Amino acid sequence: MASYDALVVVSFGGPEKPADVMPFLENVVRGRGVPRERLLEVEAHYQRFGGVSPINQQCRDLIEALRPELDVPIYWGNRNWHPFLEDTVRQMAADGVRRAAAFATSAYAGYSSCRQYLEDIERARAGVEGAPRIVKLRHFYDHPGFVAAVADHARDALSRLPEEHRRDARLVFTAHSIPLSMAASAGPAGGAYEAQLHKASSLVAAALGRGEHDLVWQSRSGPPQVPWLEPDVCDHLDHLAKEGVRAAVLIPVGFVSDHMEVVYDLDVEAAQRAEELGMHVTRAKSAGTHPRFVRMVRELMEEPEPAPCAATCCPPPARRGAGG
Incomplete structure (x- = not known):
């Protein structure tokens, strides 16, 4: 220890x-x-x-x-x-x-x-x-304490949906989008940011007794010619509406507190898009x-002291866009 x-x-x-x-x-x-x-x-x-x-x-x-x-x-x-x-x-x-x-x-x-x-x-x-x-x-991301906190807040968000929509509501996990080049170099072997987010989302979904869920992205801020992780959460809500999904819970698994990007991107932009689409959408609190x-x-x-990261792990990008 x-x-x-x-x-x-x-x-x-x-x-x-x-x-x-x-x-x-x-x-x-x-x-x-x-x-x-x-x-x-x-x-x-x-x-x-x-x-x-x-x-x-x-x-x-x-x-x-x-x-x-x-x-x-x-x-x-x-x-x-x-x-x-x-x-x-x-x-x-x-x-x-x-x-x-x-x-x-x-x-x-x-x-x-x-x-x-x-x-x-x-x-x-x-x-x-x-x-x-x-x-x-x-x-x-996979610690039982983090998973339990996110799952508990997601249960609360599900309970705030109209009762007839709770059972079939889609779980939509969100995280900060980053450039594809940065995502590819994350972790010792690359791709760790996405992989860890998928793992966390799956663990929370399992804790809720749900199988089907989505991981989407928010807060993109770079120039349009630079490819970033997609789909954006608002675009994904459009897609769900076309599929006939009538309710969803947004779960900001990529964040540990309800800071400005959560509040603006989900509580303002995504909420407005859901209203336009006629979807019932609630947002789970972050771990907080x-x-x-x-x-x-x-x-x-x-725990034992973690091993230091290799100097080549997660190199800085050549250029980054504005933060949100």
Whole structure:
């Protein structure tokens, strides 16, 4: 069993007031050559909700839920907005932390979902004299705690459908789309991001006693000439409607909290499309602070230290599009 003297939650970060939105987005896309028009489009998504992303508060809520589970101090640092990870690592060093576990708010392999968090950690440590050793916990897409939390929230979403549609409602799992080139290089042998998402979706469907289900994609943000994972969730709803499917549950299995991409892409865009199609659609909550998910973090810390990834695993893409 690994031994840590602290936990640091490492996340993406998000704006907390209208004036934060554009500086935050500029941090997200720095060096990518993303057109200003795309940033303005994404900024409008945030401003629709008062310029506040839910993600930071969701990290605070997770930390509070974790405190009774852990007997070590808990820290929090972000990639793109306050509190920045380097500032957090500086505080950890000042507090005398020597060996910490890092829980990244992503369950899967891939550059943006795993490798980039490892880079964030090492960059932050390099900027801090006496920085603690920080061990990123393993991918948890198939952990029973994650599966149980997602399945429980999916049951709740099914219960919110009209009773006559619950039995035949289609389970539609969603995850963040990425370029096909990035998907092909995810994991030691490539393709791990898709494979892990399919596995997680199958495990949740089995926990619900369902066989048939779909995995689709959301939040595409790259230029149209670059191929990304498809189908998009809204296009898939069109397809289901043509097949005569009258009800569906959207399950954001690719995310661990209901942040802006979940809220905008599913609760706004997909909900509007479903209404236009006359479909009954509900959206399951993400794992969030479900007790089984919270306990999972402690269980991950009790496992043997995960083997480090190979340097060639999940290489950075040559070019990436804007984040949503």
